Amino acid sequence: MNYHYFTSESVAAGHPDKVCDQIADAVLDAAITAFPKSRVAVETLVTVNQVCMAGEVTCPEKLDFENIARKVINKLGYIDPILNFTDKSPINVYIHQQSPDIAMGADADGAGDQGMMFGYACNETKELMPLPIILSHQLVKAMDGLRETNKIPCLRPDGKSEVKVRYENGKPVAVEKVVLAVPHNQSVSKEELQKQLFKLVVKPVIEGYGFSITEENCILNGTGKWEIGGPATDTGVTGRKIIVDSYGGMARIGGGAFSGKDPTKVDRSGAYGARYVAKNIVANGLADRCEVQLAYVIGLAQPITVAFETFGTEKKEIKVIEYFAKNLLDLSVKEIIEGLNLRQPFYEKTASYGHFGRAEFPWEKVVKL
16 A cells, blocks of 8 residues: 555434435344345435335335334434424335345345455554544544434534545554534534534544544534535435445445345445455454455355455465465355354444444454464
8 A cells, every 4th residue: 555645534324325324224124133034125315304215125024114214214313303304204115025036046045146345454453444434433423422412412413524644654654634524503603513522522532543633633514514414405325335334445345335235135245254354364464454355146156256465465375365264254145144144133233334343243253263
């Protein structure tokens, strides 16, 4: 990696695209709870006082899609009519069963679609993730926490973060700039809110990773004013935040998003399997930085491509790393699903603050071999 500077962003749980991701994954959780082998491919769109859900669900139990969506919207804090989008907004549902042509391949333990996906890990942070994206996630998570606990009552749902990190010889040496954006009512001035957020969010997060920053290097709400956020000001769609969901732009990404898809869809399970392999390669000291590429064909169980890139940081020969990966996890669709126990209703939690670098998920487990 030859960047002298690298910047990544994250978004709050109430960001319109993340509202959509969480609704789609809440449907997946409900379907898996009813029947672990349910098939789900759901998309959501939100805009001014409107929600549209579409896609395919095959589940033996009838699901209340509208109620599932309203619960997510309520939980995210969209309850004030001034936001022009609440848990009372109209919801249109256009969901039907999975195509039998697709089901045929997945029924035989093959991939539910074609595609390529990447997994990545590096030793920059304890999570074995790039520093810019981890800091960005932690900032919006902390900011959301202040709103949810009413410690800063003026905050409203939605928000973003951005972090610029300086690198020397491929290693992070300084956090140069932090950007926050969050809608708020005018009971607190922008200047006062910036002081509060610097004290309660920016300073503890940055120092928690061993770096420092001054308030002068922090920017809040670049236009100077943001009162109303959410779907009323920015239409949201499932799957538009795949850089936020993965590695903040530092690694390559596959062709598909994660949310709203059951694990027979390799866009999701393949990406989790690739992260699991890459993380364990770095965690076991075989390389400082590793990227794993997988590619699948619809209906076929095994990937047609398994490839490794260690960016010159490998501590062992590539054939040793390949041998390690082969013994770590069979990368067939069935074995990823079973080996990582992916038929659990935990997907709604993945749909905010990134899918990787969070110890509660099975693809983050480190195995010493």
